[in-house]
Amino acid sequence: MSKSFKGPLARVGGALAALILSMTLAQAAPSFKVEGSQFMLDGKPFQIRSGEMHYPRVPKELWRDRFRKARAMGLNTITTYAFWSQHEPEPGRWDFKGQNDLRAYIKTAAEEGLKVILRPGPYVCAEVDFGGFPAWLLRTPGLRVRSMDSRYMAASARFLKRLAQEVGDLQVTRGGPILMLQVENEYGSYGQDHDYMQAMFKQMRDAGFDAQLFTSDGGAERLFEGGTLGHLPAVVNFGGGKADAQASFVALQAWRPSGPRMAGEYWAGWFDHWGEKHHTQAPEEAAATVEWMLKEKISFNLYMFHGGTSFGWLPGANYSAKEPYQPDTTSYDYDAALDEAGRLTPKYRLIRERIASHLAARGESLPPLVGDSPSTQAIAPFAFQRLTGLLDALPQLSQPIASRFPRSMEHYGQGYGLILYRKKIEQAVKGTLVIDEARDIATVLVNGQLVGTLERRLGQRELAVDLPAGATLDILVENLGRIGFGAKLDAEHKGITRSVKLAGQELLDWNVFTLPLSEVQGLKAATPSSSGPAFFKGGFTLDKAGDSFLDTRGWGRGQVWVNGHLLGRYWQIGPQQSLYLPGVWLRKGHNEVLVLSDRPGVNEATLQGLTDPVFETP
Known part of the structure; x- marks a missing residue:
């Protein structure tokens, strides 16, 4: 309140004045709610036209440019996850600055005329390491994420409360741009513990998130059964073309006959794994699907509008029935409407045309393209x-830790990077070296000389070796990204996770060097x-x-x-x-x-x- 304010509030006590002012602001705040099958903003039907973009994957200096291109394409909303792993890299050590300044991200979106949907997780998937969970959770033996485990629940509650301190006042209920927040993320693809989902809902409310909440799942009855809450709107996720969209909404309608219809994620592209093909989607297919949703008055979120890059150690991994481990690439281009460098693609232009045509029928128009596409340079x-060789640089990078057994990276307090296990071989031995299990790729050296590699994605665990007496055996293990989707989350420890045997004998008494490579410039x-x-x-x-x-x-x-x-x-x-x-x-x-x-x-x-x-x- 201004010091020069001379109105009625100046004549009442400070606490009462603050209360009255708070109530006045709340009354003036925009209204967003669900009415029947529609979202309503300030009393009028509001069709959400959203695009997903993640703040860790786009340099902060480029956020505004990308938001302007979202508006120019016809979007009115930006959706993002909140990434717990980035905000709490160590227990109780918070980071909401620089690239992790979620508050600035949301406020910049609002300045460019966009509403915001926030998906705090705490689990997010998003093809990031450990599904967005901080790696330090794995240091607690037996801890189960996405469950009623009291240790996990205490950590997640602390994160959500801290997140609300950062951005809670940016909710629409308090005059801000955040329209909705998602509870958990596709939980139906993981479990069916309704007590857990209800507990996550309560954690969100207790943290201070009082805007509209919702759940999001894939388009199948089994997934809706596990992931939805009866008192919250449910949205559906799918990829493909118009037929896939129609089938997904038929499934949603059968499960939830009333309530708004929205594609929480329309996968207008896909991500890549190392060693597999690059994924693309026909621009016309994506544009036609968007056009169908526009005509049907279905709200949508393009996943992704702009994928960007999984810089640093951010990428995660998957697995399948045929592939035990599928690490994700650094590029998160996703064949999105904006490419990895933020350039307009044919998909962008086609979707923009369909949105423009839809708005023109209602007497509205799109803002002009701003800046078109940035140029790249050769x-x-x-x-x-x-x-320097990595082994030669060990004295600069790490100090040895004596360890009876070769244990996981997390056991030594490390989250990302590489880890080296060193063992002196007293007597000459020839036989099979069995590493059970190296996660995710082990480079084996003898006296500093490379003798072979073992890859988890190929199911490799054994290597024939011939070691002279007094040899130094080095096993360098690289973390290629933790699995972030499915039932294996709780077991995603890195490094050597069980044992090392040579010619049938278990090897003990190692020196271990942690190599997070966080300080390499010097x-x-x-x-x-x-x-x-x-x-x-x-x-x-x-x-x-x-x-x-x-x-x-x-x-x-x-x-x-x-x-x-x-x-x-x-x-x-x-x-x-x-x-x-x-x-x-x-x-x-x-x-x-x-x-x-x-x-x-x-x-x-x-x-x-x-x-x-x-x-x-x-």
């Missing part, structure tokens, strides 16, 4: 020098003594900064840092063969690049920047 090939050169993974240093000079795609073909598997930003993982098995390089992370003049590669023979390799991404499977 970067001439630039050379690298071998800086690495110093070291004399080569190993043939295993190594760091390479290079750089390039720019006249001006701009987006590009680093061509990683020929580099094997590893990670890339540019000016201190971890772009993410590359892998020659494809389909992704390039890494998106945001221009906002570059600078005029010299730019530094650090590459970790598992391929010893890349000494002559170079990197270059391309104007477009490369998706191909060798």
